[in-house]
Every structure is written in structure tokens, then in C-alpha cells.
Amino acid sequence: MKLVHYTNRSLFILLFFLMGAWGLLFYFTIIDEVMDETDDTLENYREIVVGKILDDPEILETEDRILHSYTIRPLDIGEALDYEVQFYDSEIYIATEDEHEPVRVMRSCFLAPDDQFYELTLRISTVERDDMVRAIFWYLLVLYIVMLLCVTAGTRVVLKRVFVPLQRLLTWFDHVVPGKPVPPLDNETKIAEFSKLNKAAVAMSFRSQKAYEEQKQFIENASHELQTPLAIARGKLELLAESEGLSEKHLQDIDELYRTLGRAVKLNKSLLLLSRIDNGQYPDSRMLDLGAIAKETLCNLLDIYESRQIKASVEERDVCRAEMNDSLAHVLLTNLLKNAIVHNNSGGELRLVLGKNEMKVCNTGVSPLDAGKIFRRFYRADLSKKESTGLGLAIAKSICGLYGIRLSYMYEQGMHCFVLNFVNSQN
Amino acid sequence: MKKILAVLAAAVMSVQMVSADNDVVTTDESRLPVAARETIKKNFPDAKISYVKIEKDFFQSANYEATLTNGMEIDFNSKGDWIEVDCKRQAVPAAFIPASVKEYVETNFPTALIVKIERDRKGYDIEMNNGLDAEFTPTGAFLRLDD
Amino acid sequence: MKILVVEDELSLQKMVKESLEREHFVVECASDFPSAMAKVNDYDYDCILLDIMLPGGSGLSVLEELKRMRKRESVIIISAKDSLEDKVLGLDLGADDYLAKPFHLAELNARVKSLLRRKQANGDTSIVLGNLVLYPDKRSASVDGKELQLNRKEFDLLYYFASNPNRLMNKTSLAESVWGDNIDQADSLDFIYSQVKNLRKKMKQAGTVPEVKAVYGFGYKLVLED
Numbered sequence: 001m002k003l004v005h006y007t008n009r010s011l012f013i014l015l016f017f018l019m020g021a022w023g024l025l026f027y028f029t030i031i032d033e034v035m036d037e038t039d040d041t042l043e044n045y046r047e048i049v050v051g052k053i054l055d056d057p058e059i060l061e062t063e064d065r066i067l068h069s070y071t072i073r074p075l076d077i078g079e080a081l082d083y084e085v086q087f088y089d090s091e092i093y094i095a096t097e098d099e100h101e102p103v104r105v106m107r108s109c110f111l112a113p114d115d116q117f118y119e120l121t122l123r124i125s126t127v128e129r130d131d132m133v134r135a136i137f138w139y140l141l142v143l144y145i146v147m148l149l150c151v152t153a154g155t156r157v158v159l160k161r162v163f164v165p166l167q168r169l170l171t172w173f174d175h176v177v178p179g180k181p182v183p184p185l186d187n188e189t190k191i192a193e194f195s196k197l198n199k200a201a202v203a204m205s206f207r208s209q210k211a212y213e214e215q216k217q218f219i220e221n222a223s224h225e226l227q228t229p230l231a232i233a234r235g236k237l238e239l240l241a242e243s244e245g246l247s248e249k250h251l252q253d254i255d256e257l258y259r260t261l262g263r264a265v266k267l268n269k270s271l272l273l274l275s276r277i278d279n280g281q282y283p284d285s286r287m288l289d290l291g292a293i294a295k296e297t298l299c300n301l302l303d304i305y306e307s308r309q310i311k312a313s314v315e316e317r318d319v320c321r322a323e324m325n326d327s328l329a330h331v332l333l334t335n336l337l338k339n340a341i342v343h344n345n346s347g348g349e350l351r352l353v354l355g356k357n358e359m360k361v362c363n364t365g366v367s368p369l370d371a372g373k374i375f376r377r378f379y380r381a382d383l384s385k386k387e388s389t390g391l392g393l394a395i396a397k398s399i400c401g402l403y404g405i406r407l408s409y410m411y412e413q414g415m416h417c418f419v420l421n422f423v424n425s426q427n
Numbered sequence: 428m429k430k431i432l433a434v435l436a437a438a439v440m441s442v443q444m445v446s447a448d449n450d451v452v453t454t455d456e457s458r459l460p461v462a463a464r465e466t467i468k469k470n471f472p473d474a475k476i477s478y479v480k481i482e483k484d485f486f487q488s489a490n491y492e493a494t495l496t497n498g499m500e501i502d503f504n505s506k507g508d509w510i511e512v513d514c515k516r517q518a519v520p521a522a523f524i525p526a527s528v529k530e531y532v533e534t535n536f537p538t539a540l541i542v543k544i545e546r547d548r549k550g551y552d553i554e555m556n557n558g559l560d561a562e563f564t565p566t567g568a569f570l571r572l573d574d
Numbered sequence: 575m576k577i578l579v580v581e582d583e584l585s586l587q588k589m590v591k592e593s594l595e596r597e598h599f600v601v602e603c604a605s606d607f608p609s610a611m612a613k614v615n616d617y618d619y620d621c622i623l624l625d626i627m628l629p630g631g632s633g634l635s636v637l638e639e640l641k642r643m644r645k646r647e648s649v650i651i652i653s654a655k656d657s658l659e660d661k662v663l664g665l666d667l668g669a670d671d672y673l674a675k676p677f678h679l680a681e682l683n684a685r686v687k688s689l690l691r692r693k694q695a696n697g698d699t700s701i702v703l704g705n706l707v708l709y710p711d712k713r714s715a716s717v718d719g720k721e722l723q724l725n726r727k728e729f730d731l732l733y734y735f736a737s738n739p740n741r742l743m744n745k746t747s748l749a750e751s752v753w754g755d756n757i758d759q760a761d762s763l764d765f766i767y768s769q770v771k772n773l774r775k776k777m778k779q780a781g782t783v784p785e786v787k788a789v790y791g792f793g794y795k796l797v798l799e800d
Contacts, residue, residue: 021434043450043452046452050477050478050494051494051498054477054494054495054496054497054498055498055515080454081454081455082455083453083454083455084451084453085450085451085452085453108452108478109452109453109454109478110454110477110478110494111454111475111476111477111478111496112477112496113496113497115475115496117454224654224655225654227654227674227675227676228583228586228654228675228676230675230676231586231675231676231677232583232585232586232589232676234676234678235586235589235590235593235676235678235679236585236589237744238593238678238679238680238742238744238747239589239592239593239679241742241744241792241793242596242741242742248790248791251789251790251791251792252790252791252792254792255744255745255746255791255792255793258744258746258747259746262746262750265676300753300754303727303753303765303769304749304753304765305765306764306765306768307764307765
């Protein structure tokens with residue numbers, strides 16, 4: 001969820017209840033006040049009417065027959081003693097209008113000068129009052145909705161404006177790629193926090209960029225520095241092997257050393273290759289017939305690994321071409337094919353399928369490999385294969401990454417399949 | 428959600444309570460303080476109480492308004508001390524009127540009757556049947572005259 | 575034959591010198607830029623092995639100096655920096671070959687000899703070993719004037735042996751030189767045995783004087799019978 005939407009939604013929920021609560025409170029207070037006003041009016045009337053009666057007891061015999069605003073009824077002493085004043089809503093029938101009208105009624109009791117208790121019933125029409133209550137209700141409801149909408153829309157606009165620098169910063173982050181120069185950040189803002197964030201982001205990017213460069217440089221330098229000592233050690237061994245009077249045991253030991261040293265040389269070369277690919281040090285590319293290269297490489301490899309007795313088949317559906325650096329194409333195809341031979345069962349099958357924009361290398365395998373791990377550097381699915389550097393597929397992946405080639409792994413029909421897809425690399 | 432509704436309900440109820448100030452009107456004179464009943468019996472021996480109105484506001488002590496069958500009205504505070512006597516165009520019994528007030532009225536308006544007297548912390552306020560109002564200090568010293 | 579080794583790493587320099595001397599070359603050494611320049615100015619060599627990274631200057635400047643003096647020495651650049659730009663730049667400046675560290679000594683021998691042959695013999699680059707003659711340009715060989723039928727890999731093997739006669743060669747170095755980067759330390763080098771076996775069979779049938787001998791546990795040696 002976006003920050004703007006999240007904040008806006010939180011504010012909306014808060015305001016919905018807060019303003020709703022205030023609105024209800026206000027409504028009930030007003031209504032209560034209006035009701036109270038009616039009762040107060042009735043009390044005033046009562047005082048006036050009773051005052052008149054005490055002044056002029058003859059009124060006791062009268063009754064308001066027009067508006068039915070009052071009636072007087074004598075009470076016996078028992079009724080009068082625990083008489084409680086009452087207010088209630090009722091209706092009266094107006095004959096002339098032929099309709100019922102809502103009224104508020106007050107009943108009270110008093111002692112007249114003739115020592116008789118009377119009950120005075122007063123009525124007052126509440127048509128106006130009910131109209132007013134309804135009006136108040138609707139005004140408040142409309143006010144509530146309009147205010148809620150205005151505040152929500154307002155905060156939305158404000159929030160969007162406020163978060164513009166953040167949005168720009170995030171877009172900028174998408175363009176920060178390790179190994180490429182840090183792009184300029186044009187994000188002028190008056191907001192101190194965002195301004196600080198901008199500065200921190202740029203500084204951080206430059207720092208990580210520098211660290212990345214230094215690390216790359218370090219790997220390359222370290223690999224280079226190793227070349228000379230390795231050359232010396234290996235050359236010395238070659239010369240030593242030619243010395244007089246060496247026993248077979250000595251020669252075997254020297255051979256062992258020679259091979260071990262050879263592994264170090266390979267590993268070092270692979271690391272150097274990876275670091276160069278990552279540094280983009282293979283610039284010149286041209287259109288290559290990858291099918292031809294793959295077939296030639298496969299021939300060579302089958303020669304070398306003839307003891308494994310791999311049954312290889314090539315299926316050519318179309319000419320497979322791609323634009324890339326010549327030596328990298330060789331490295332890529334060699335690594336994939338060698339992988340398919342070395343990690344094959346003895347006497348297993350190898351299938352090379354060439355298509356337009358696609359190349360598929362499949363080999364017999366027992367169970368699926370972990371697709372998330374096989375392209376990692378120094379990952380070995382089979383730890384018993386000590387001779388493999390664990391860099392072959394990682395190098396293949398790096399080369400593919402350089403040219404936008406999609407390299408994917410799948411397990412189908414008892415075979416490990418590595419698929420190269422060149423569609424994106426053609427532009 | 429439930430919490431919010433509960434708070435809302437409590438707020439509405441408290442408002443209802445504050446405004447629940449309807450006066451009590453009763454014919455039961457025993458609801459008057461004893462001192463008030465005695466004041467009435469002593470000063471209006473022939474009169475009967477038509478009804479008593481008890482005004483009780485939320486933050487205040489009660490006020491009593493006794494209306495007699497002859498139309499006169501005497502107000503009392505919660506302790507039963509009188510605070511207003513309104514005799515509706517008849518003379519207020521002399522017991523309610525301080526001597527200096529009585530003397531002032533007799534000196535200045537020999538023919539006038541005091542029909543209403545009020546008292547509070549600020550002093551006395553009388554109304555005469557000639558339509559004039561007069562104010563006095565708590566000790567009974569004359570302050571001013573109004574129409 | 576005089577060879578100049580320009581290399582700042584003294585043990586490497588010594589090692590290369592020793593190896594080349596076994597091939598009966600006269601070897602002189604320089605270990606920094608000024609001494610390399612001095613030697614190039616003062617003497618003539620048949621071949622120069624040139625390291626690019628030198629104390630006091632770049633090997634490429636030595637190359638430029640040679641070009642300026644119109645000297646016709648063969649130059650092999652030996653660099654730890656196995657990068658394409660260096661290679662292209664070096665070859666553009668007139669170097670004849672480029673060898674990246676770490677290299678096999680046998681490989682170095684083969685390259686040096688190939689260059690010297692081309693330079694000396696004015697077109698005739700054949701290698702003669704007893705009754706066996708190799709024509710590297712045509713990738714063919716003959717025994718007593720009769721053509722020896724070899725496939726591509728067999729020829730490469732033989733050429734490599736012929737470049738290092740009487741030298742003991744490790745099978746790994748052999749495999750790497752002939753099969754290049756496709757070879758991994760990975761599996762057994764059994765395929766070398768069968769390839770060499772085939773070659774030996776063909777040589778025996780043709781009756782060549784030089785003979786490829788196996789040295790148990792280590793590799794092979796092309797022996798010229800005296």
C-alpha cells in the first residue's frame with residue numbers, strides 16, 4: 001500500500017469516527033435543548049394559568065375548546081396527595097382539520113382557593129418543534145458528509161504534494177545500479193527531512209559505488225598478482241621433473257603437485273574472467289553462429305571425455321545466431337556443454353537442440369537440481385566432484401547477464417535442461 | 428469500534444443528565460423545609476399552599492417556590508430562609524421588612540404599600556404598588572430607586 | 575640464437591632462462607625498463623620475451639623503440655594481464671605473439687621456435703627431426719618423403735612434441751596445449767593415453783626415427799635416437 005493511500009485512509013477512519021462522535025453529541029445536545037425548551041414553555045403557561053385561577057376562581061369552570069390548550073379536572077384528596085407532575089408526548093384530534101396533531105402534554109396539580117385540588121392539563125403543539133428537529137438532523141448529516149469529503153480530498157492533495165520529493169527519490173533509486181555511475185539527483189525540496197534523505201541517498205550511493213569499484217578492482221588485482229607466482233611454481237616443477245635420477249614415485253608426486261597447481265591456475269582464471277565480465281571488459285561483439293561453435297566445442301569435449309561414453313545428439317531446427325563477444329561465446333557454450341557432460345551419468349545422454357533465438361542443452365540426471373542455487377558461485381550440487389571449480393554455471397550466468405540472454409534451468413523427462421533464450425539480446 | 432461506541436454513549440448520557448433539570452411541582456407541602464413551613468404559618472395564618480415548585484439545577488442547591496391559594500408567592504432557599512415574598516398587589520407582612528426599609532417607605536411614600544420584597548447577598552429589593560422599585564444594602568441603607 | 579628475456583620477477587626470469595638454455599639458446603636477461611632499453615639499443619637478438627609491466631616503464635615503450643630503430647627482432651609479449659586490449663595493442667605495435675601468464679614452459683618453447691623458424695628460413699618453416707618432417711603451415715607431416723596420415727589432434731600432438739624434443743612433458747600441459755581451454759582438471763586424462771597411443775602406432779608403422787616414450791606417472795618425451 002502506498003504511503004499516501006495509507007496515511008489518507010488512516011486519517012479518513014480517524015475523522016469518520018471523531019467527527020461522527022462530535023456530530024452525534026452535538027445533535028443530541030441540541031435536540032435535548034429543544035425538548036427542554038418546550039417543557040419550559042409549558043411550565044411558564046402553567047404558572048400563568050394557575051396564577052389567573054388563584055386570582056379568579058371562576059376560570060375553573062372554563063376550558064379551551066378551540067386549541068385544547070388546557071383542561072381542568074377536580075381531584076379527590078387521595079389522588080392529590082401523591083400526585084407527580086408529568087410530561088409526555090401525545091396527539092390531539094383537531095376536528096376542523098380532521099387530523100391528529102402531535103402535542104406535548106404537562107399534567108400538574110394545585111390547591112384552589114375553594115380548598116379543592118385540581119389537575120391542570122396543558123398541551124402545546126410540537127409540529128414546529130418536530131420540523132426543526134428533522135431539519136437539524138439533515139443539516140448535520142449533510143454537513144458531516146461534506147466536511148468528511150472535503151477534509152479527505154484536501155489531505156489527499158496535500159499529502160501528494162508533500163510526497164513528491166520522496167517519489168522522485170524512489171524513481172532515482174531505480175536508476176542506481178551497482179557498477180554504473182551514480183545518476184544525478186534533481187530533487188529540490190524545502191522539506192528538511194527529505195532534503196537530508198536526498199543527501200544521504202546520494203552520499204550512500206557514491207560510497208557503495210566506490211566500495212563496489214574497489215572490490216572489483218581488488219579481485220582483479222589479486223588474480224593478476226597470483227599469475228606470476230603460479231607461473232613460477234609450475235615452471236619450476238616442469239624443470240624439476242627433467243632432473244636426473246628421479247624415481248617413479250618422485251615423478252608421480254611432481255605430477256600430483258602439477259595438477260593441484262593447475263587447479264589453482266584454473267580457479268584464478270575463472271575468477272578473473274568473472275570479474276572482467278562484471279566489469280564489461282569484453283566490448284567488441286559481432287554476429288556469431290552459435291550452433292557452429294556449440295557443435296565444434298561438443299566434438300572437442302566428447303574427445304576429451306570419451307571415457308564417459310556420453311551418447312550425444314544434435315537437433316538443428318534453425319540457425320542459432322546471436323551478437324556477442326567471440327571468446328565469451330566460446331566460454332559460455334563450453335561451460336554449458338561441459339557441465340552437461342561432467343554432471344552426466346556414465347553412458348548417459350546429451351541432447352543439444354538448436355533453434356532460432358534458442359539453444360537447449362539437456363543431459364541425463366537423477367533428480368531435479370535447486371534452480372535457485374545452481375547459478376551461485378562455488379555452489380556444487382555434487383560435493384564428490386572435487387575437481388570442478390563450482391564457477392562454470394556462475395560464469396555462464398554472468399555472460400548471459402551481460403548480453404541480456406535469459407538462462408534458465410528446468411527438469412523434464414529425467415533430464416536437466418539449460419535453455420538459452422536470445423530474444424531480448426537482439427536489440 | 429466497540430470502545431468508540433461506548434465512549435459515545437457515555438458522552439450522550441452525561442449530556443442528558445446535565446439537562447435533566449425539570450422542576451418538580453407538587454401539592455405536598457411537607458416537601459418544604461421546616462423553617463419555610465413555619466415562616467408561612469406564622470405570617471399567613473389563614474392561607475393554604477396551592478402548590479410548591481422545587482427548582483433543582485444540576486450544580487446548585489434547591490430553591491423552593493410556594494404559591495398560596497390567594498395567589499401570593501414566597502420563595503425559599505434550600506435551608507428554608509425566605510428570599511422573595513410576592514403578595515400580588517397586597518401588602519407584604521411587616522415581619523419580612525427591615526425597620527430602616529419600612530421607615531424609608533413611610534417617610535418618602537406614605538401612601539404606598541410594599542407588595543414584593545427580595546433579598547440576597549447584595550441586599551434588599553422592594554416593589555411598591557405605585558410601580559416603583561427600591562434597592563437597599565444588606566444593612567437596610569437606601570441605595571437607589573427605579574421605575 | 576640469442577634471446578633476451580625482459581622480466582622483473584627474478585625467479586620467473588631465471589626459470590625461463592634455464593628452460594630456454596636447455597634448448598641450446600643463448601639467453602640474456604633484463605629486469606627493468608632502463609636495462610631493457612640499453613640492451614635493445616646495444617645488441618641484436620633473434621627473439622625478445624617482453625613483460626609489459628616493468629619497473630621504470632612499460633614494455634610497450636620498448637616495443638615502440640624497437641620499431642623506431644627498425645630492428646627486426648621477433649617479440650613475444652608475456653603479460654599477467656590477459657586482456658584483449660593489451661593483446662591488440664601489443665600486436666599492433668609489432669609484437670609477433672602474446673602469451674599470458676601462467677604459461678607452460680613447453681608452450682613457450684613451441685612459440686619461440688615457431689617464430690624463429692619463420693624468421694630464419696624465409697618461408698620454409700618445416701621442422702626436421704631425423705626422417706620425420708613437419709610442415710606446420712600445411713598441418714602435415716612426412717616420413718622419408720612419404721606423407722604420414724594424421725588427424726588434426728594427432729598433428730597438434732606431434733607438433734607439440736617436435737617443438738620440445740628430448741624434453742619431458744607433463745600430460746596436463748600436453749592436454750592443455752592441444753585441447754586448449756576445453757580441458758578441465760576435472761576428469762582423468764585417459765583420453766591423452768589413447769590419443770598418444772594412436773599417434774605412436776601410426777609413427778611406428780611409418781618407421782619414424784624419433785619415438786614418443788611414456789614416462790610413467792608423469793607424461794611423455796620425444797626421443798631422438800642418435
